[in-house]
Amino acid sequence: MDIFKQMVISSLLLTQIISVQNASAQNILPCDKAATTETQILYSNMQKLAQKSVIFGHQDDLAYGVGWAYQNGRSDVKSVAGAYPGVYGWELGRLELDSARNLDGVPFKNIISYVKTVYGRGGINEFSWHFDDPVTGATAWSTPTTTVNQIIPGGEHHQAYVEYLDKFARFDNQLKGPKGEMIPVIFRPLHEHTGGWFWWGNKECTPEEYIALWRFTVDYLRNTKKLHNLIIGYSAAGYQTEQEYLERYPGDNYVDIIGFDAYMDKDADYFKKDLNNRYQILEKVAASHHKLPALTETGYIMIPDPTWWTKVLLPALKQYKTAYVLTWRNWKQEHYFAPFPGQASASDFKKFYADPKMIFQNKLHASIYTKKL
Numbered sequence: 001m002d003i004f005k006q007m008v009i010s011s012l013l014l015t016q017i018i019s020v021q022n023a024s025a026q027n028i029l030p031c032d033k034a035a036t037t038e039t040q041i042l043y044s045n046m047q048k049l050a051q052k053s054v055i056f057g058h059q060d061d062l063a064y065g066v067g068w069a070y071q072n073g074r075s076d077v078k079s080v081a082g083a084y085p086g087v088y089g090w091e092l093g094r095l096e097l098d099s100a101r102n103l104d105g106v107p108f109k110n111i112i113s114y115v116k117t118v119y120g121r122g123g124i125n126e127f128s129w130h131f132d133d134p135v136t137g138a139t140a141w142s143t144p145t146t147t148v149n150q151i152i153p154g155g156e157h158h159q160a161y162v163e164y165l166d167k168f169a170r171f172d173n174q175l176k177g178p179k180g181e182m183i184p185v186i187f188r189p190l191h192e193h194t195g196g197w198f199w200w201g202n203k204e205c206t207p208e209e210y211i212a213l214w215r216f217t218v219d220y221l222r223n224t225k226k227l228h229n230l231i232i233g234y235s236a237a238g239y240q241t242e243q244e245y246l247e248r249y250p251g252d253n254y255v256d257i258i259g260f261d262a263y264m265d266k267d268a269d270y271f272k273k274d275l276n277n278r279y280q281i282l283e284k285v286a287a288s289h290h291k292l293p294a295l296t297e298t299g300y301i302m303i304p305d306p307t308w309w310t311k312v313l314l315p316a317l318k319q320y321k322t323a324y325v326l327t328w329r330n331w332k333q334e335h336y337f338a339p340f341p342g343q344a345s346a347s348d349f350k351k352f353y354a355d356p357k358m359i360f361q362n363k364l365h366a367s368i369y370t371k372k373l
């Protein structure tokens with residue numbers, strides 16, 4: 001082959017490689033091949049936004065805050081920053097018991113209505129599920145070593161877990177938009193599994209058992225219950241190495257968003273170092289597995305550092321690709337993770353909100369579900 005032909009062929013190949021790379025960097029399809037159009041569009045738009053920005057999220061934002069509960073339209077984040085968050089985390093614990101309220105007292109009826117409101121204005125809903133142990137009936141924070149093994153397919157108590165998922169499906173089917181379309185949501189089950197404090201944690205089951213549980217969960221909801229509005233979130237707790245992060249990874253066909261939960265506990269230097277280490281690993285895994293990275297839970301309880309938002313959190317968000325960051329709930333004076341008016345970090349939070357990197361509800365529109373950016 002002459003040198004000219006060779007050059008043409010290699011330049012064509014290069015173009016192909018670049019376009020494949022771009023496609024994988026910008027438009028990864030949901031792992032559910034039958035995801036609804038709205039779900040596909042949302043996931044695509046989240047990827048696009050994540051190239052330059054981070055969406056701010058808050059757990060239970062519309063339900064209650066410090067010193068108030070169930071007041072229409074109220075939100076601690078909005079009271080401080082002037083805008084609602086863009087991601088809204090909700091908790092499903094006790095749905096498995098047919099309870100009218102979740103484990104933090106929020107009526108499921110309200111959650112359904114919040115989800116619809118959020119969808120209507122182009123916010124994004126996310127679910128965690130601190131479910132009770134289906135074998136012993138103890139809480140999520142119990143640490144038996146046999147539960148996961150007993151509820152995976154073939155296990156003696158498998159049916160009890162199937163019933164949990166049936167209840168989730170019944171709930172999920174109520175999340176419908178005005179045209180009857182399913183509202184896309186991020187579903188983040190079995191979280192913080194690299195820690196040992198939940199019954200599905202790394203001290204409580206083997207990697208094979210955890211992976212079997214995860215795959216069954218997703219396959220059952222997708223194939224048997226025909227739920228196609230789920231963007232699946234995989235979120236670890238602490239880890240030191242890539243190997244540790246991936247030890248229980250269920251595979252690319254079972255995950256859309258990958259992330260971790262990281263809370264600061266007084267020692268800012270340690271937190272920053274650990275956050276950097278975890279982010280570096282996450283970035284690498286996200287790139288090689290073509291998944292969307294997120295900081296799925298974070299916070300500094302009672303935020304005693306008045307510049308935590310701009311001096312600790314924001315620098316990390318500026319350094320590492322993050323689709324969204326979700327701070328935990330504002331329950332009471334001794335347990336909150338976002339500021340409220342008068343709180344020590346409130347004015348810093350306004351600066352954090354105003355930073356061009358950050359996206360709150362006011363920068364999102366309902367078309368996030370219908371039109372690709």
Ligand code: BMA
Pocket residue numbers: 091093103104130328329
């Ligand atoms: C924890 C705390 C608990 C709560 C649980 C589930 O981190 O906020 O009070 O019950 O999350 O929301």
